[in-house]
Amino acid sequence: GQNIDQPTEMTATEGAIVQINCTYQTSGFNGLFWYQQHAGEAPTFLSYNVLDGLEEKGRFSSFLSRSKGYSYLLLKELQMKDSASYLCASLHGGSYIPTFGRGTSLIVHP
Amino acid sequence: EPEVTQTPSHQVTQMGQEVILRCVPISNHLYFYWYRQILGQKVEFLVSFYNNEISEKSEIFDDQFSVERPDGSNFTLKIRSTKLEDSAMYFCASRELAGGRNNNEQFFGPGTRLTVL
Numbered sequence: 001g002q003n004i005d006q007p008t009e010m011t012a013t014e015g016a017i018v019q020i021n022c023t024y025q026t027s028g029f030n031g032l033f034w035y036q037q038h039a040g041e042a043p044t045f046l047s048y049n050v051l052d053g054l055e056e057k058g059r060f061s062s063f064l065s066r067s068k069g070y071s072y073l074l075l076k077e078l079q080m081k082d083s084a085s086y087l088c089a090s091l092h093g094g095s096y097i098p099t100f101g102r103g104t105s106l107i108v109h110p
Numbered sequence: 111e112p113e114v115t116q117t118p119s120h121q122v123t124q125m126g127q128e129v130i131l132r133c134v135p136i137s138n139h140l141y142f143y144w145y146r147q148i149l150g151q152k153v154e155f156l157v158s159f160y161n162n163e164i165s166e167k168s169e170i171f172d173d174q175f176s177v178e179r180p181d182g183s184n185f186t187l188k189i190r191s192t193k194l195e196d197s198a199m200y201f202c203a204s205r206e207l208a209g210g211r212n213n214n215e216q217f218f219g220p221g222t223r224l225t226v227l
Contacts, residue, residue, distance in 0.1 A: 031214060033214075033215075040199075040221075040223075041220065041221070042201055042218035042219055042220050042221050043153065043201070043218050044218070045215050045216075045217070048214055048215060087152075087153065089153075091214065095166065096141070096158070096205065096214060097143075097155050097158060097166055098155075098216070099155075100152045100153040100154070101152060102151070102152045103152060
């Protein structure tokens with residue numbers, strides 16, 4: 001299977017900025033998702049990157065470097081409700097099935 | 111806004127029993143998926159379904175598992191003889207159609223927590 005690496009846990013302060021990194025295998029790479037998952041709930045879609053560069057969507061931005069097999073999710077103006085697990089997931093080959101990483105548990109404290 | 115729904119939200123069963131988990135995908139979506147997530151672990155793909163047949167399945171999806179679209183709205187996952195290690199959150203997801211940047215997005219249901227005793 002495809003390996004996805006992302007930090008297990010991060011903490012940040014309300015109002016701050018946090019960057020969650022993800023590395024993936026470049027072989028056959030087609031695209032990368034970021035999902036947010038609150039405890040006991042379903043993953044919800046945040047972003048999908050295919051091309052290199054930064055895509056901004058409100059307080060959340062996602063960056064992709066295809067040559068480096070690297071992506072990050074940038075969360076600005078953190079709010080307490082942003083405390084959740086952030087899942088990086090990649091697409092490879094002709095499949096539309098994303099391979100998920102273990103997720104990064106983000107804890108936002110006052 | 112349309113959403114994927116799943117029932118039941120929590121299912122408790124005895125080892126060896128059969129369970130059926132139900133999902134209603136978003137109505138105009140054509141691709142359907144089942145994933146599972148064991149507590150504290152990553153989301154794992156089980157199976158995808160398109161045009162009334164399985165299109166992809168993982169090694170987890172063995173003969174104990176089956177899927178069905180019995181009518182125009184429901185999509186079910188059956189586990190024939192549950193094992194303790196089947197205890198997990200099971201998520202259904204659906205996707206609109208193939209191709210296009212935004213159409214790769216899968217919409218997840220709220221999940222069914224399966225507990226096998």
